[in-house]
Amino acid sequence: xxxxxxxxxxxxxILVFIGIGIFAYKTTVLSYPVLPGKDVDSWYVEFSVELxxxxxxxxxxxxxxxxxxxxxxxxxxxxxxxxxGIRETKSSGTNIYKLSKRTISGGETVLLRYNIYKIGNQxxxxxxxxxxxxQYLKKNRLSNPDEKTKIVYETIDSILEDAExxxxxxxxxxxxxxxxxxxxxxxxQLLTEEMNAxxxxxxxxxxxxxxxxxxxxxNGFELKHENSSVDIKRWIEVYNKGADRWDRISSSKKDIExxxxxxxxxxxxxxxxxxxxxxxxxxxxxxxxxxxxxLMRQIWLEKNANPFVHFxxxxxxxxxxxxVVQILLLLPLGALLISFFRQVIGVxxxxxxxxxxxxxxxxxxxxxxGILFFFGIISLGLFxxxxxxxxxxLMVPRLSAVLSxxxxxxxxxxxxxxxxxxxxxxxxxxxxxxIITMFIERLSTILDEKNPTEAFYGFIGSMALATIxxxxxxxxxxxxxxxxFPELLFVVIACCLxxxxxxxxxxxxxWRFKQMKKVAQDV
Amino acid sequence: MFSSYLKKRGIVGINSRNLDxxxxxxxxxxxxxxxxxxxxxxxADEVGVNTxxxxxxxxxxxxxxxxxxxxxxxxxxxxxxxxGSGGGGIIVVTDTLPVGFKKGSNDVxxxxxxxxHCQNVLSGMYSLGGQSDTVIIxxxxxxxxxxxxxSFQGVPDVRIVVMxxxxxxxxxxxxxxxxxxxxxxxLGGIGVGIDMKTGQTTHAVQFNKYIERHPxxxxxxxxxxxxxxxxxxxxxxxxxxxxKLGYIGVDIVLDRERGPLVLxxxxxxxxxxxxxxxxxxGEAIQQ
Numbered sequence: 001x002x003x004x005x006x007x008x009x010x011x012x013x014i015l016v017f018i019g020i021g022i023f024a025y026k027t028t029v030l031s032y033p034v035l036p037g038k039d040v041d042s043w044y045v046e047f048s049v050e051l052x053x054x055x056x057x058x059x060x061x062x063x064x065x066x067x068x069x070x071x072x073x074x075x076x077x078x079x080x081x082x083x084x085g086i087r088e089t090k091s092s093g094t095n096i097y098k099l100s101k102r103t104i105s106g107g108e109t110v111l112l113r114y115n116i117y118k119i120g121n122q123x124x125x126x127x128x129x130x131x132x133x134x135q136y137l138k139k140n141r142l143s144n145p146d147e148k149t150k151i152v153y154e155t156i157d158s159i160l161e162d163a164e165x166x167x168x169x170x171x172x173x174x175x176x177x178x179x180x181x182x183x184x185x186x187x188x189q190l191l192t193e194e195m196n197a198x199x200x201x202x203x204x205x206x207x208x209x210x211x212x213x214x215x216x217x218x219n220g221f222e223l224k225h226e227n228s229s230v231d232i233k234r235w236i237e238v239y240n241k242g243a244d245r246w247d248r249i250s251s252s253k254k255d256i257e258x259x260x261x262x263x264x265x266x267x268x269x270x271x272x273x274x275x276x277x278x279x280x281x282x283x284x285x286x287x288x289x290x291x292x293x294x295l296m297r298q299i300w301l302e303k304n305a306n307p308f309v310h311f312x313x314x315x316x317x318x319x320x321x322x323x324v325v326q327i328l329l330l331l332p333l334g335a336l337l338i339s340f341f342r343q344v345i346g347v348x349x350x351x352x353x354x355x356x357x358x359x360x361x362x363x364x365x366x367x368x369x370g371i372l373f374f375f376g377i378i379s380l381g382l383f384x385x386x387x388x389x390x391x392x393x394l395m396v397p398r399l400s401a402v403l404s405x406x407x408x409x410x411x412x413x414x415x416x417x418x419x420x421x422x423x424x425x426x427x428x429x430x431x432x433x434x435i436i437t438m439f440i441e442r443l444s445t446i447l448d449e450k451n452p453t454e455a456f457y458g459f460i461g462s463m464a465l466a467t468i469x470x471x472x473x474x475x476x477x478x479x480x481x482x483x484x485f486p487e488l489l490f491v492v493i494a495c496c497l498x499x500x501x502x503x504x505x506x507x508x509x510x511w512r513f514k515q516m517k518k519v520a521q522d523v
Numbered sequence: 524m525f526s527s528y529l530k531k532r533g534i535v536g537i538n539s540r541n542l543d544x545x546x547x548x549x550x551x552x553x554x555x556x557x558x559x560x561x562x563x564x565x566x567a568d569e570v571g572v573n574t575x576x577x578x579x580x581x582x583x584x585x586x587x588x589x590x591x592x593x594x595x596x597x598x599x600x601x602x603x604x605x606x607g608s609g610g611g612g613i614i615v616v617t618d619t620l621p622v623g624f625k626k627g628s629n630d631v632x633x634x635x636x637x638x639x640h641c642q643n644v645l646s647g648m649y650s651l652g653g654q655s656d657t658v659i660i661x662x663x664x665x666x667x668x669x670x671x672x673x674s675f676q677g678v679p680d681v682r683i684v685v686m687x688x689x690x691x692x693x694x695x696x697x698x699x700x701x702x703x704x705x706x707x708x709x710l711g712g713i714g715v716g717i718d719m720k721t722g723q724t725t726h727a728v729q730f731n732k733y734i735e736r737h738p739x740x741x742x743x744x745x746x747x748x749x750x751x752x753x754x755x756x757x758x759x760x761x762x763x764x765x766x767k768l769g770y771i772g773v774d775i776v777l778d779r780e781r782g783p784l785v786l787x788x789x790x791x792x793x794x795x796x797x798x799x800x801x802x803x804x805g806e807a808i809q810q
Binding site for chain 1: 529532534536537538539541542543606635638639642646700709731732733746797798801
């Protein structure tokens with residue numbers, strides 16, 4: 001008896017020693033950060049486009065591939081386009097994916113994922129834009145223009161003259177031109193038609209080229225310091241000879257905020273997603289902060305210096321596996337918390353590890369929505385079950401029916417939430433469905449067989465524990481710690497072993513046996 | 524960790540019960556002796572201990588078709604899952620009426636309800652771990668009226684905790700309206716402590732709180748004599764030895780005609796018995 005306890009303690013001590021030892025080595029010698037980095041300079045990006053039209057034949061799409069530039073490096077780019085033929089081409093310095101499919105049935109989704117690392121602060125220096133837009137330079141103009149072309153020449157000249165007077169350099173000159181074009185829509189309209197231009201940016205570029213200003217159109221999105229959905233925007237960059245850099249200017253009258261924090265996906269007038277038939281589509285860009293980028297870089301740098309440490313670092317796994325491992329590492333911690341709350345505090349739960357799973361399902365929705373969602377689904381489930389019971393169905397088919405109804409409900413909620421940008425792209429809510437069904441079955445069995453009070457305590461206990469696990473464990477700090485120092489799992493195992501030999505009282509047993517004290521005093 | 528008072532009284536908590544008693548004294552290999560009521564019955568037969576008469580055992584869905592014929596010959600019976608625990612899945616039928624079956628609680632249920640319940644039992648709803656189970660139909664015990672004053676609709680039984688050949692603690696378990704005719708404490712049954720030497724009742728407890736009188740009948744619990752107490756103790760010890768489990772609870776019911784019958788044995792007896800006896804198990808073992 002005692003021997004078992006001692007053996008448990010010795011094994012635990014060894015595990016703690018190993019775990020803390022590796023942890024200490026990593027923090028002191030290798031100086032791995034215990035806390036996640038505050039300076040975010042890395043993002044996960046997901047671009048998705050959904051085709052909305054159906055039954056179109058022989059369609060080819062082009063999607064612009066993200067590229068490294070002087071400020072940002074792109075890694076891990078992956079294209080998910082099931083059932084499409086994919087090839088890569090290059091057109092005027094831009095890499096393009098060509099996607100083709102025989103028949104579009106509607107609802108096809110193409111996904112592009114990549115990581116961005118900030119590597120510098122300057123705006124891309126490329127060769128000033130080529131001369132193909134300088135057809136309106138004085139020397140290149142037609143000697144005998146027709147009536148309309150003449151008007152175009154005159155308009156351009158007057159805009160440029162006016163801008164020249166009101167400006168002091170290329171940037172303010174460009175701003176004046178933008179202002180002039182924005183002020184008079186008729187002129188803008190006329191120029192766009194006569195120049196046969198697709199966008200107002202290309203009109204701008206040509207006008208400015210006539211004034212020998214180097215200017216180009218750029219497209220990209222803002223790298224915000226929060227996980228969010230962002231829009232792809234288009235702007236103008238003007239070459240500033242004096243400073244030898246490109247300045248960014250919003251091409252509309254309204255300024256785009258934080259233009260300097262934008263990542264340039266591509267230059268030019270083309271759309272990110274083109275198709276031969278101009279099919280309707282809807283596209284979205286999500287960005288997610290990557291807090292461990294500095295550490296990741298450090299680990300990559302160590303590749304040669306310390307190959308073993310590099311090898312056992314989880315950061316070297318492919319991105320998607322990293323996400324899985326991150327969650328996987330949290331499960332033991334959650335289980336340990338549950339052991340503690342059940343054995344030492346005496347909290348009742350429905351199903352042993354159910355609260356960990358519930359907490360995980362909160363991740364998809366957030367805590368408040370998660371709890372509401374759960375209450376909604378549980379009441380729906382109990383309601384249906386209560387009705388279905390009257391039909392005298394066999395147990396397993398009955399469970400299956402309840403599960404199906406819950407699936408219908410969850411899908412409804414997902415459809416409603418689709419437009420709210422709830423989650424990053426395609427996060428599959430498969431996990432919560434099974435969890436919730438099992439939860440409902442357990443809960444209703446307890447309701448049937450034991451008393452409602454017990455079911456109530458179990459339900460409240462489960463939700464409370466799930467909340468505690470969600471708050472204590474599913475946060476950036478713990479995730480970072482477990483991911484960077486997975487050896488801490490040894491410590492977790494040690495704690496579990498020790499808890500497993502705990503033969504003391506539960507906190508709740510103090511109340512349970514409190515009556516005995518009273519009676520003993522009376523006697 | 525939380526109360527030195529509990530320790531001083533020798534009270535055994537759940538963690539300690541599991542680690543120091545159940546894991547330490549009960550070999551996992553012998554659990555089926557306690558977990559299956561049919562095996563317990565066989566065991567009891569071998570050592571000459573009486574159990575309620577078995578009417579039928581149903582292992583397969585199709586056998587439910589003949590359920591009617593079986594039940595027609597009996598006005599009173601009890602339906603139990605073979606591997607049930609904590610009183611789950613037990614239906615006590617006290618009378619067969621033209622409209623249906625009268626339960627211990629006086630509610631009437633239909634034949635369909637009974638068949639549905641049996642289906643649930645067969646699919647493992649009440650068995651540990653949910654594996655498929657067997658339905659047992661037993662004769663309803665004609666319980667001795669000695670405890671009629673302090674029980675409500677159902678069968679009162681005596682739980683005796685035995686450790687390694689020694690009866691440690693006893694408790695009379697009484698059904699209430701709340702517990703639907705069942706004697707299990709967590710369902711709302713009442714536990715009454717029993718003096719081990721004399722077989723006299725002591726304190727009574729419901730939902731971990733002491734009470735003096737039965738909530739339905741209004742009679743006092745204290746100072747009643749459990750009949751045939753010494754025989755019961757002997758039966759409990761016999762069952763413990765036959766089961767090869769070191770620490771068990773034996774549930775005995777007193778039949779008017781057949782005397783003490785073993786209902787079931789339990790390899791994980793609850794710890795509320797300590798409150799009913801106002802004595803810690805640790806302290807009782809010391810004595």
